[in-house]
Amino acid sequence: MTIQNTRREILKGGLAVAGLSVLGIPDWAMPVLAQGETLVEFTDLPPNINLNPTVDRRIIDIRNINGVFTPKDQFFTTQHYGHPEIDPAAYRLRIAGLVDRPLSLSLTELKAMRSTDIVFGFECSGNRRPLQGLTSNGRWTGVPLKTVLDRAGIKAEAREFVFFGADHGEEEVDFRGTITKVDQQFGRSLPRDRALSSEPLLAYALNGEPLTKHQGFPLRLIMPGWYGVANVKFLSEIHVQEDQYLGKFQARWYRTLRGEMVNGEMKWKEAAISHLQLKSFIARVTRAGDAHNVFGVILHDGTPIRSIEVKIDNGPWQAATLDPSTKEKYSWKLFNYTWKGATPGEHTLVSRVTDVTGRVQPTSEELANKKTFLEDNSQHPRTVKIA
Template identity: 30%
Template sequence: MSLWGKRDDMVVHERDPFNAEPPRAALAGRRTTPPDAFYSRNHGPVPDLDPDAWRLTVDGLVDRPLELSLAELRDRFAEHEVAATLQCAGNRRAGLAAVRAIPGEDPWGPGATSTARWTGVRLADVLAEAGLRAEAAHVAFAAPDVSQLADPPQPYGGSIGVDKAVRPEVLLAWAMDGRPLPRVHGAPLRAVVPGWIGARSVKWLTRISARAEPSDNYFQATAYRVLPADADPAAGGGISLGPITVNCDILRPDDGDRVPSGPTEVTGYALAGGDRTVARVDVSVDGGRSWTQADLDDGDSPWTWRHWRTTLDLPRGDVVITARAWDSAGAVQPESPVHLWNPKGYANTSWARIALTCA
């Protein structure tokens, strides 16, 4: 095992803060992602919180502010489980960096996407107990991990709209895949916001505040925004990221593999955000002039990826396999990363491509 109990073959982009993704093969054929392969995105040092001393504060635009221990959360509210895929907003950033350099940002591949079964209580139930007021339009999350990316440095935070916060799929989770959260994944408690970028599923939660406006934390007000190509990332503005846009990638074979020519199974994942689901995945070996429709598994919930597979007859020589996904609203991935490039390298939803040599 490498750092934080992860696989030895994790692609480690940074050691501190720890940012790492699994290789493609670790995700292939797995409906859930083992904790040792689950991607890890952090903005500061991983906190070491004492679960017995830890408390969650619920305040802001509520009638009855709360302070809850982990035991009180478990005793006072019904337990729920949600299968959900989390995806980093920077997933597949390497494809954008190949178009034009993105200084200061980790070159994530397709592995900043992972799935688990999360156990906890519904955020909606906690907000109801606190007496959420009608004027509350946003719910802000605060954590103790201090990031040097903000100037001056500040703890991590973010927010989601009340309409999402009160949905039954949004959890305050203390377990993943039936076991207590690992420290690197947010123990003792984290938010899980299915269908939204991973940055909104805040780890190591210490405070939840109902607000009239979005969080003014750096990671809500300035970071995690899609900016025009010529914009200054430090200036903020742009489009604040929330729901995920339809995306997919190829998991097997791996990019750069040498494989026999002839019938070859190709597999991958596809994910749609918000309230949408994956409706179709197409795969091509001729640059998109013709497509083969892949078979899709059922997925474990509306909030998880769908794995896909197809068999392609690969010719000898150099071959590029391309994949694209469609969602239930009819949206499809755009062809080229050239048209998606932005200064922070977020939301690369262009067609997935791998290059093979077929003998």
């Protein structure tokens, strides 16, 4: 039977959802509920959730989202090569390759440049049901990437901009059966038009405070509207080149295999992970009196949202309401739906989002020809049991 608790009862009785008390989650991490409001637990979750599976990996409990911005010590993170130790006094960002003036910039020099802020909510491309916890939203402060690139002077033949982190590790490169072991930095690239646009940011602060090591201290690339992998942490070098960059995390590890019907035949295509696929999910259900509130999150690539809807069981789609506090272009969007007349028993709730181009969040069945687990933006049915 589902337990419905007030926030006070959860804290007092040690009934933190999914064993959160065992994990040491503090008071402020619990959802802030209004007077008389109770939390309705999902019945589709595992009995225990480990929010910190390793020292360099962290997921958020989406049921505890309390506002627009994710606190720095809750912000999701995942790493491939751990956290490098970087001395901020000795740190330099190098810009080299097809540039007129190679640069080596200290953190102090970067902070002396004109700064700007951007609110950006994103997810790891591997974020998926049932937890949906590899996502967060924050206000990033830094210097526009274009400002630094303009200072370096980009040559006309430059086509690819490669961003290397200070994190690195041993990799085995397989070329037709021949294995070569190499020490490789984490790297991702952008094409010229994206790199020289006005939106990419070299961020040194999150929510008004210096980046933590979990968020790429001392400098991180922020690529608004793209999946987390493109937002390179511990940024140490920008290399400008003409040839396409084919590093592991650009060309092999982060790919989506999808079948598409072309001229009546199934064609299998591999595509690199880049911009966010339109997605929504229900994060929390609460009860106040005779009504229930369904609260959720929308992730998107910056394209304006036309509508967000919720469906209960086999009923019709009903319009939900966007939270006006999440109106920034690249912010995650929060939404609420008032569910009236809920009857005792188990119910299934699902959300779907549509943007202004007419793109609709797909069902799992509509993604049947996607054979890799990355970029799962399918509609996510949630189950609850009303007492």
